[in-house]
Amino acid sequence: MASLKPVRGTHDLLGEDILRHRHVEQTAFAVASRYGYSEISTPVFEFTEVFARTLGDTSDIVTKEMYTFEDKGGERITLRPEGTAGVARAFISGGLAQKLPLKLFYRGPMFRYERPQKGRQRQFNQIGAELLGVAGPLADVEIISLGAQILDELGLSEHVVCELNSLGDAESRNAYRARLVEYLKDQPLSEDSRERLHRNPLRILDSKEERDRAIVADAPLMSDSLNDESRRFFDDLRNGLEIAGVKYTLNPRMVRGLDYYCHSAFEFTTTALGAQGTVLGGGRYDGLVKQMGGQATPGIGWAAGIERLAMLVDGGLEKKRPIVIIPIGAEAADTALEVTQRLRRGGFSVDLGFSGNMGKRMKRANAANACATVILGEDEIARQAATVRDMDSGEQAEVPLTALETHLDRFR
RNA sequence: GCGGGAGUAGCUCAGUUGGUUAGAGCGCCAGAUUGUGGAUCUGGAUGUCGGGGGUUCAAAUCCCCUCUCUCGCCCCA
Numbered sequence: 001m002a003s004l005k006p007v008r009g010t011h012d013l014l015g016e017d018i019l020r021h022r023h024v025e026q027t028a029f030a031v032a033s034r035y036g037y038s039e040i041s042t043p044v045f046e047f048t049e050v051f052a053r054t055l056g057d058t059s060d061i062v063t064k065e066m067y068t069f070e071d072k073g074g075e076r077i078t079l080r081p082e083g084t085a086g087v088a089r090a091f092i093s094g095g096l097a098q099k100l101p102l103k104l105f106y107r108g109p110m111f112r113y114e115r116p117q118k119g120r121q122r123q124f125n126q127i128g129a130e131l132l133g134v135a136g137p138l139a140d141v142e143i144i145s146l147g148a149q150i151l152d153e154l155g156l157s158e159h160v161v162c163e164l165n166s167l168g169d170a171e172s173r174n175a176y177r178a179r180l181v182e183y184l185k186d187q188p189l190s191e192d193s194r195e196r197l198h199r200n201p202l203r204i205l206d207s208k209e210e211r212d213r214a215i216v217a218d219a220p221l222m223s224d225s226l227n228d229e230s231r232r233f234f235d236d237l238r239n240g241l242e243i244a245g246v247k248y249t250l251n252p253r254m255v256r257g258l259d260y261y262c263h264s265a266f267e268f269t270t271t272a273l274g275a276q277g278t279v280l281g282g283g284r285y286d287g288l289v290k291q292m293g294g295q296a297t298p299g300i301g302w303a304a305g306i307e308r309l310a311m312l313v314d315g316g317l318e319k320k321r322p323i324v325i326i327p328i329g330a331e332a333a334d335t336a337l338e339v340t341q342r343l344r345r346g347g348f349s350v351d352l353g354f355s356g357n358m359g360k361r362m363k364r365a366n367a368a369n370a371c372a373t374v375i376l377g378e379d380e381i382a383r384q385a386a387t388v389r390d391m392d393s394g395e396q397a398e399v400p401l402t403a404l405e406t407h408l409d410r411f412r
Numbered sequence: 413g414c415g416g417g418a419g420u421a422g423c424u425c426a427g428u429u430g431g432u433u434a435g436a437g438c439g440c441c442a443g444a445u446u447g448u449g450g451a452u453c454u455g456g457a458u459g460u461c462g463g464g465g466g467u468u469c470a471a472a473u474c475c476c477c478u479c480u481c482u483c484g485c486c487c488c489a
Contacts, residue, residue: 060488370449
């Protein structure tokens with residue numbers, strides 16, 4: 001019992017917080033299901049290579065953020081830092097290539113060893129969507145529309161903007177990378193960006209360093225390096241988004257961190273969460289499945305942080321108002337239990353307190369925001385009846401036990 | 413991993429230049445009201461002052477270490 005505190009960067013979730021989470025998840029699932037996505041649940045841990053091989057050797061996730069350990073059988077295991085790699089692994093090991101196109105939706109905890117901040121924890125929850133097996137931009141339009149609609153139905157469309165960029169295909173991306181390095185290599189970049197120049201030069205584009213920003217302002221644009229095919233792809237995507245009614249802004253400097261992205265990259269961002277502005281982000285990952293050892297399969301997807309969404313959302317907090325059963329005296333206990341169970345089976349939300357005299361029970365019923373109380377005293381039981389009290393109006397009436405359901409119907 | 417700020421009751425916070433039994437509001441519990449909640453009144457309990465070490469006759473207060481949260485960087489959801 002060294003410490004009764006939760007591990008750094010982890011939190012218990014209860015009360016209002018978990019209601020918000022549930023609301024986010026339920027809204028997301030409802031929308032995803034309307035888009036034809038079905039749920040997948042993959043393990044929270046995988047062999048380390050599943051993540052190490054796919055996320056890229058230079059990504060921060062792999063170099064410093066993974067929870068990795070050796071299990072008792074000597075296997076190298078990693079707690080999943082994100083969802084896509086696990087879904088891709090499931091796609092390959094489950095032989096799901098037979099069922100393309102595949103539209104999958106998931107939710108669950110992710111783990112990253114990072115310094116915690118608001119909206120950033122070591123264990124956090126994501127919802128995510130993946131669409132596998134469609135090479136054309138219609139897939140991108142659909143997956144982005146899905147994200148946009150979920151945010152909209154959460155009431156967040158006013159607080160969030162969709163930023164969009166194209167990284168192009170591998171050829172375009174490599175060409176651009178070369179041009180960018182050529183331009184940047186002699187510039188007086190910040191120390192961090194000097195480092196990035198070797199590891200991940202595209203990152204320099206969204207550096208927050210004043211000095212870098214000035215330099216980047218005149219840097220060659222990614223859009224000028226797109227080959228014809230990549231350009232056409234991006235044009236079709238933008239056209240599709242307009243037809244689908246999804247608003248977006250172009251951000252030619254937006255870069256996604258994971259190596260496997262190509263073509264579309266998008267982020268829904270907000271200014272309401274400080275440094276953690278991204279609320280939903282994703283992109284296309286055509287090379288991923290092949291890179292993992294499956295047959296080449298295009299894919300696109302996104303993930304969204306439930307904690308971050310929950311902080312922005314204000315709905316979903318309504319709790320069903322219970323009917324509270326109030327027995328008076330020991331003789332009423334059996335009847336109270338019987339009535340409680342009967343009403344619960346009949347579809348009512350019912351609370352039966354565990355102790356206390358009538359005044360105390362009424363107080364608790366009130367604190368629980370009861371819509372009605374059912375009072376069972378000696379008198380009532382003698383007449384095989386109960387007193388039903390409307391907790392809003394204060395009106396009460398005695399009703400026969402057999403007729404309780406009908407009298408309580410409006411509280412159902 | 414790097415740099416700043418903070419930590420006192422369940423919550424929000426006060427606490428003087430180091431000085432006795434550490435306070436307020438809200439909430440909680442009990443009573444006024446043992447068959448009637450919300451309102452009011454009365455009373456009550458809160459606590460390793462984040463933890464450890466040091467200075468001192470004396471530390472919530474000063475110093476060092478550490479943990480956690482927070483803001484920014486890195487990066488991301």
